[in-house]
Amino acid sequence: MTHKAAIIGGGVIGGGWAARFLLNGWDVAVFDPHPEARRKIDEVLAGARRALPALYDRALPPEGALSFHDTLADAVAGADWVQESVPERLDLKHRVLAEIDAAAPDHAVIGSSTSGFKPSDLAAQGARVIVAHPFNPVYLLPLVELAGEAESCARADTLLRGIGMRPLTLRREIDAHIADRLLEAVWRECLWLLTDGIATTEEIDDAIRMGFGLRWAQMGIFETYRIAGGEAGMRHFMEQFGPALEWPWTKLMDVPEFTPELVDLIAGQSDAQSGHMSIRELERLRDDNLVGILRALRKTGAGAGGVIAEHERSLGQAEGIPQAALVETVRRAVPQTWADYNGHMNEAHYLEIGAQATDRFMEMIGAGPDYIAAGKSYFTVENHLCYHDEVKVGETLVVTTQVVAGAGKKMHLFHRICRGEVVAATMETLLLHVDLTTRRACPPEAGVERTLTQYAEAHAGLDAPVELARHVGAKR
């Protein structure tokens, strides 16, 4: 049976909730008196449809039905979940929650997105409500902080897991819950750094995104510090840095006393959290995660990824000289993100490295990014991969490229993907030169054609690779 969610207040957060529920197969009914509410939700939904399914390798459930209502009572009728996301004003929340409580089915979970109010603040006038505090964008970030009546929080926990979220139920209510309390502490220090003229907004952002922000993203603070303690672990870390609590490192000087009991408490909880892995194992996990995150950032050029992209551009590329010897087009390590469940390079990445070799070869003949930006390029029309040997994460692969034929619109290349002396795979690829405006094949510019011809002539004397004659399943 399809679940139904009612979204009361469809701004930034309500829109994100609507998208999260809809894309997970729930029907969603929205009430927001703002004349632009429908347009704003449609825009959030368009973003969510682009992003959320990209996280998964399986299809999400069929989208639920979205409806807009003129009254709050209409929207919440028959709902299993009602999410209040109106502006952060207690009087307004009280009024809206009273209306929701009166109209919502008995079994419905009533959650409030409030960033800072405690459930007891929200329920001060008797409304049934729990805090269900999400993070923007709600359709992508899993965390929801739950606080309030235990049985409702338990039901909320189950339902939220069903839509791919990670509920965190507070042991007791506090202003701003856990995450906003942390964020607020950092924010206050940022404002001091700014007003004291110590750093600019950009420098503060760099201090986060170029360094510890990346560690926090995958291990939080305690697991990260456990590693920082080295083999001696958490206890050692605290002994080293504990005394700093009393030094003027922050403006926030109301700190807990650094007692042996506090050290025991943290060391014990850290053991329970991370003790199943050695420090070396944690380091490897951290590094693999960082490689994955940094590679994603490199693609967009954002944050620390921009630094890597820039550094990469400064790394020398093999000079391609037209001669009988094959040209080296790629030399690279196999990243962890290319591994399959066996720790070996997954078959798709043999194609990826072959495509990198083609890109590099195009650069060598003058058909690199500038040529493409000016409106011409080569498009791949056919590939043939032969897998000869397995490759492990961390190994270095070198690709050499042979021009089988290069004349007119056609470019026919043969890449050998080598691990040391071993040819781990080969890739034969046929490309056609195209005009990017008409999307039709056309001859290359004279300079590109000339260089390609030089390579083709230089390689003409080489033996034809045996793989060229193969079809799938042909005897070796």
Ligand SMILES: NC(=O)c1ccc[n+]([C@@H]2O[C@H](COP(=O)([O-])OP(=O)(O)OC[C@H]3O[C@@H](n4cnc5c(N)ncnc54)[C@H](O)[C@@H]3O)[C@@H](O)[C@H]2O)c1
């Ligand atoms: N923005 C964030 O990053 C963030 C993150 C987590 C939680 N929150 C919390 O979510 C809640 C909403 O914040 P937001 O950023 O989406 O605000 P917003 O201003 O973008 O959206 C609020 C929406 O509520 C609508 N609204 C106003 N009165 C209403 C009423 N009586 N009935 C129905 N709808 C009404 C408005 O038209 C508006 O579309 C707040 O409690 C906020 O603390 C915000």
